[in-house]
Amino acid sequence: MAEHLDSLLREIRACRACEDSLQHGARPILRASKSAQLLIVSQAPGVRAHDTRLSFNDPSGDRLREWLGINRDTFYDESRVAIIGMAFCFPGYNAQGHDKPPRKECALLWQGRLMAALPNFPLILLVGSYAQNWHLKERAKENMTKTVSAWREYIPRFLPLPHPSWRNNAWVKRHPWFETDLLPYLRRRVRRILGA
Ligand code: SF4
Numbered sequence: 001m002a003e004h005l006d007s008l009l010r011e012i013r014a015c016r017a018c019e020d021s022l023q024h025g026a027r028p029i030l031r032a033s034k035s036a037q038l039l040i041v042s043q044a045p046g047v048r049a050h051d052t053r054l055s056f057n058d059p060s061g062d063r064l065r066e067w068l069g070i071n072r073d074t075f076y077d078e079s080r081v082a083i084i085g086m087a088f089c090f091p092g093y094n095a096q097g098h099d100k101p102p103r104k105e106c107a108l109l110w111q112g113r114l115m116a117a118l119p120n121f122p123l124i125l126l127v128g129s130y131a132q133n134w135h136l137k138e139r140a141k142e143n144m145t146k147t148v149s150a151w152r153e154y155i156p157r158f159l160p161l162p163h164p165s166w167r168n169n170a171w172v173k174r175h176p177w178f179e180t181d182l183l184p185y186l187r188r189r190v191r192r193i194l195g196a
Helices: 005-013 047-052 059-068 104-117 129-139 144-149 166-174 177-194
Strands: 038-042 081-085 123-127 158-161
Touching (some): 005 104, 038 129, 059 166, 059 177, 104 129, 123 129, 129 144, 129 158, 144 177, 158 177
Parallel strands (some): 038 081, 038 123, 123 158
C-alpha cells in the first residue's frame, strides 16, 4: 500500500543523507499534495531556490511559467501543482561555476517512494535529461534534444522539456517546433487540467 504522503514529505524534508557532500548544506525543497493535478519534475534546486526555500523562484522559473501559460499564484498553488526534483537539495557549484548535477543518492532514496505516494497525475512534465532518463527509463533517447523532439511518443502522461534556463535560448531558437507545436500543446493541456 502507498505511504501516506504527508508523513513521507516530513521524512524527506528532514533528510540529511548526503549533507557532507553539499557545499551549502542540506535543505530539501519540494512541493506536493494529494490534490495536485500537475507534476513538474526537474533536476535539483538552484541557489536562489535554496536561499528562498522556493522552487523555480528565479528567471528560469519565470520562463517555465511563461511556457506553461500560468502566473506565480497558480504555479505556487500546492493544492494544484506539485514540484519535485531528481534531488531535493542545491548540489553546489562545479569548478566552472555551474550547478553540479543532482546528487544520485537522492533519487535512489526517495524518487520511487515519492512517486508511489503521489496522486496519479494526468500530466508529468520532465524538465531536463535527469528527470527524463529516470522517468522514461529505456524509452528516453540518447540525449535531451532527441527525447524532447520525440515528445509525441510520451503524451498524454509525460511531456519532456528542456531546462528553461537562459543557457537554452540558442536551443529553443534552433528547434522552432518547440515554440510552434510543443508549447501550444502544453498550454492547452495545462489550461484544461488546472482550469487556469
Ligand atoms: S539531496 Fe536528497 S539525499 Fe541529499 S540530503 Fe538532500 S534530500 Fe537528502
